[in-house]
Amino acid sequence: MRKDLALVTILLAVLTAGCRPGPVDYTTLPEEKVRRAADSLAQVFILTDGHVDLPYRLNVRHFRLEREFLGVPIQSNTGDFDYERARKGGLDAPFMSIYIPASYQQLPDHGKAYADSVISMVTGITDSLSDKFAFAGAPAEVEANTRAGKISLPMGMENGGPIGNDLKNLEHFYKRGIRYITLSHSKDNQICDSSGDTTHTWNGLSPFGRDVVKEMNRLGIMVDISHVDDSTFYQVLALTKVPCIASHSACRFFAPTVRRDMTDDMIGKMGEHGGVIHINFYNAFLDSAVVKRNQENREKLAALLEARNLKYTDSLAKPIIEQFRQDNPSLNTDVEMVANHIDHVVKLAGIDHVGLGSDFDGVDGDLPTGLEDVSKYPNLLYVLLKRGYSPEDIEKICSKNTFRVWNAALAAARP
Structure with a gap:
């Protein structure tokens, strides 16, 4: 059950800072305390x-x-x-x-x-x-x-x-x-x-x-x-x-x-x-950098298969595709x-x-x-x-x- 914001503020102040309720500066807190606060907010x-x-x-x-x-x-x-x-x-x-x-x-x-x-x-x-x-x-x-x-x-x-x-x-x-x-x-x-x-x-x-x-x-x-x-x-x-x-x-x-x-x-x-x-x-x-890099990879793989007269669906293409993707992982x-x-x-x-x-x-x-x-x-x-x-x-x-x-x-x- 969700709580109202005033109670949330009090809860997080105590949870993250271990002090009296009040405004919390999350930018200065240790990672563990901010993680705990983020988990709590997602649930609250x-x-x-x-x-x-x-x-x-x-x-x-x-x-x-x-x-x-x-x-x-x-x-x-x-x-x-x-x-x-x-x-x-x-x-x-x-x-x-x-x-x-x-x-x-x-x-x-x-x-x-x-x-x-x-x-x-x-x-x-x-x-x-x-x-x-x-x-x-x-x-x-x-x-x-x-x-x-x-x-x-x-x-x-x-x-x-x-x-x-x-x-x-x-x-x-x-x-x-x-x-x-x-x-x-x-x-x-x-x-x-x-x-x-x-x-x-x-x-x-x-x-x-x-x-x-x-x-x-x-x-x-x-x-x-x-x-x-x-x-x-x-x-x-x-x-x-x-x-x-x-x-x-x-x-x-x-x-x-x-x-x-x-x-x-x-x-x-x-x-x-x-x-x-x-x-x-x-x-x-x-x-856009992700779009560009991944498009370049797709074009390289297509050219590689074409050079070997293979289609994506061919059984002989599967190991080639897997190896290419290992060597050229998608950019995230x-x-x-x-x-x-x-x-x-x-x-x-x-x-x-x-x-x-x-x-x-x-x-x-x-x-x-x-x-x-x-x-x-x-x-x-x-x-x-x-x-x-x-x-x-x-x-x-x-x-x-x-x-x-x-x-x-x-x-x-x-x-």
Whole structure:
């Protein structure tokens, strides 16, 4: 059960400094005491994550969800998320990503049936493991679930394609539990242009997309601008009546080759509009040097196999690939780089406009050292404490900023 901030301050002062309650300067404390404080904060504060791809992992790997199966989502030696590791890391409310690949946009129903099936997978978890997981459609429900000792599984839909051309589908997905929608994914769709496409179908929002944003405001669904083209972002901010989120984005300042990330101007505008940028943990989005080095390695390996007239899937290629990867390991970022992105958002937009959006289970383990799975959040909190962030700041990053926007979206909804 979470404690109020005043009690947390007293607890941490005694725990870390061994003295009378009062402000603690974590930047000067020994590592052991700061580690202990970070572990405590992760357990004491409600910790949300704007984007976890467990449903995609379950769908692709065809894991069973029966209680007796000691795999996902209770305990697993693979992937980035399970119940035991989430508990260790203090994670209380990971938004389950209802990811719709862009290819489904071409189907007659635009992927609606597929989206419903993935949503049902999540509700299957909360139904069959109701002693451990529960749905949450609002911050108050997250708080109630946390008091009951359960991990909340709110849902966001990654790619608005399944809305099709019918605004009524928005209400359908809201009733099924969707609380944010990422307007596009890797390709332009009927709503807007994507950062992953170069077609510029609409030069931002389509006429239908403008209606989608308005209807999302009316229903209380948060508008997520992760993955959208820059032009789409600015048009959304000019149109929406409530703050937006970026459920899993990072700063283009550190990765200038990544159009998927947000520019300094976008981050500033997001803050002015009251929104929250949830920092993505994916190596390639955090540092362009990582992107460049790993791309060079991929090209070298491809050339090596081509010279031997081999394909990646050939049995004779396997030992060559393994040896190449041993000799040329992928470049990783680390937890300090994630903290750099948080620092950058705070500098440009303020402490009220940053959160966490890991992309766990969505990037094939291509994650920073120190943030390899959901048990590792305390490592990030430790770095933030050492950089001078207060417990009040960290609570905002963990959940209060997200809850503020989520509550604002719900409050603005109209029957």
